[in-house]
Amino acid sequence: MMAHWLAVAACGVVLSSAPAYAQTAPGPAAGEPVGGPVVQSSGVGGEEIVRGLWVTRWEYHNPAEVTALLSRAAALGITDVFFQVRGRGDAFYRSNLEPWGEELTGRLGGDPGWDPLEVAIREAHARGLRLHAWINTFPMWSGLTPPPPTRPEHIYHRHPEWIVANRAGITQRLGNEFGYVSASPANPHVQAHVQSVVLDIVGRYAVDGVHFDYIRLPGRDYSYDAVSRGRFLRESMATNVNINYVKWQADEITRMLERISWSARARRSGLILTATIIGHYYQAVGIYAQDPVAWIESGALDYIIPMMYTPSGAEFVKMIEGYSDVLPPEKIAAGINLGEMPNDPYTVAAQVHMSFLAGMRGHVLFSLEDVDRLIWRNPRRGDLYTYLEGLRRTRFVAMRPASQLQEEEAQAAVLEVDPRLIPGLANAAILFIFVLP
Numbered sequence: 001m002m003a004h005w006l007a008v009a010a011c012g013v014v015l016s017s018a019p020a021y022a023q024t025a026p027g028p029a030a031g032e033p034v035g036g037p038v039v040q041s042s043g044v045g046g047e048e049i050v051r052g053l054w055v056t057r058w059e060y061h062n063p064a065e066v067t068a069l070l071s072r073a074a075a076l077g078i079t080d081v082f083f084q085v086r087g088r089g090d091a092f093y094r095s096n097l098e099p100w101g102e103e104l105t106g107r108l109g110g111d112p113g114w115d116p117l118e119v120a121i122r123e124a125h126a127r128g129l130r131l132h133a134w135i136n137t138f139p140m141w142s143g144l145t146p147p148p149p150t151r152p153e154h155i156y157h158r159h160p161e162w163i164v165a166n167r168a169g170i171t172q173r174l175g176n177e178f179g180y181v182s183a184s185p186a187n188p189h190v191q192a193h194v195q196s197v198v199l200d201i202v203g204r205y206a207v208d209g210v211h212f213d214y215i216r217l218p219g220r221d222y223s224y225d226a227v228s229r230g231r232f233l234r235e236s237m238a239t240n241v242n243i244n245y246v247k248w249q250a251d252e253i254t255r256m257l258e259r260i261s262w263s264a265r266a267r268r269s270g271l272i273l274t275a276t277i278i279g280h281y282y283q284a285v286g287i288y289a290q291d292p293v294a295w296i297e298s299g300a301l302d303y304i305i306p307m308m309y310t311p312s313g314a315e316f317v318k319m320i321e322g323y324s325d326v327l328p329p330e331k332i333a334a335g336i337n338l339g340e341m342p343n344d345p346y347t348v349a350a351q352v353h354m355s356f357l358a359g360m361r362g363h364v365l366f367s368l369e370d371v372d373r374l375i376w377r378n379p380r381r382g383d384l385y386t387y388l389e390g391l392r393r394t395r396f397v398a399m400r401p402a403s404q405l406q407e408e409e410a411q412a413a414v415l416e417v418d419p420r421l422i423p424g425l426a427n428a429a430i431l432f433i434f435v436l437p
Helices: 002-010 063-076 116-126 188-204 226-239 245-267 281-286 292-297 313-324 345-357 368-374 384-394
Strands: 050-055 080-086 130-136 139-142 180-182 209-213 272-277 303-306 333-337 362-366 395-401 411-414 428-434
Touching: 050 063, 050 368, 063 116, 063 368, 080 116, 116 130, 130 188, 130 272, 188 209, 188 245, 226 245, 245 272, 245 292, 272 292, 281 292, 281 313, 292 303, 303 313, 313 345, 333 345, 345 362, 345 384, 362 368
Parallel strands: 050 080, 050 362, 080 130, 130 209, 209 272, 272 303, 303 333, 333 362
Antiparallel strands: 139 180, 395 428, 411 428
8 A cells, every 4th residue: 555655656646736635624605504514625535534633622711712723723724623622531511420621720620611612613613624522531630649529529539440550450650651540441330431421422512523532551561450350351261262461452442432433423423433543553553452443444433543743754654554554544544743843844744745645534733833833934824735735846745766866857855764664666765856946
């Protein structure tokens, strides 16, 4: 698959007029109801192209800020906004299951007097944007001190038995190297609670999608809590099969997603379900108990978003190759962290373009603050994709046989892509070409 998409570049697609990602998402038609059809865009493999943006729970504090950031997203040419509504066992919408997020008022459980998710849906749909409710799936809490008393009671206090444990059976502590204290994915009560949270959201809010983040183990040395370990041993003895523990944990996450998918889509037709996943496929599967192939093939998710967080062209291609070898590219959207490439819009333009050359669903950018920092030098301050396309047409990713490159044709700098990563193209060079007037 990798050879295929790079060969497309060699055939001249990179020299074409503005590609699909440079098309601005239209707003709603006159008289169209809020919550109706939102984005009409060119598709990949019959699927709508995604030009996404993650909006964190730290980026809004009042309705005016939500309105402003969604207006900004629409002006940038974004199609999909992943709006964080659950961080660490809390809620950024009205919930009877979990307390209000601390970031809204400075106090966990403090009612802000408005509903961020309700405002975000209304303002997104008014601008022709798809709005995905972004939840941190297994994180329970973070920091050095436990959450204060709240109503409803926080799950950290209500269910301490849900917390993951290491191989020695020691429960994960606050202030650990992972940042969050996490709930155990294989605990049936944890799975039921996550499902209740999702069904509460899709049952009461006109979201276009639900996005699962941190849907993984903290690492392969977790979770050896009593409940998970007991279930694993009983199932191993019952089947008399030697089961890999990380694989068993991954299967538990997959089954949870399948149940959530079935029940959530029964409540809201057309719901889009996605998940963030570790950037390298082999790490996602072998360390963090994530099984994207099962998630896609079972129909539990519509597409995945690997965190391809790197400024290196070589590593970015390797990440694309890892996932495109096991999944149809239209089931993948590249997660691009702009914070990894400060003051480097050319690399961002290259990664965005490469994601489309690979035939992927699109990409999701982190985050709005970094987008604004990226394009501050753009005097138009308008459509991000017009800006990136302009950069690409000035310095575009191209591939030609090394023997054909001539110094007088262009001033070129080699991009960090090892041709050995690309089967059958060992004699090729991948270049940034400066197009001269």
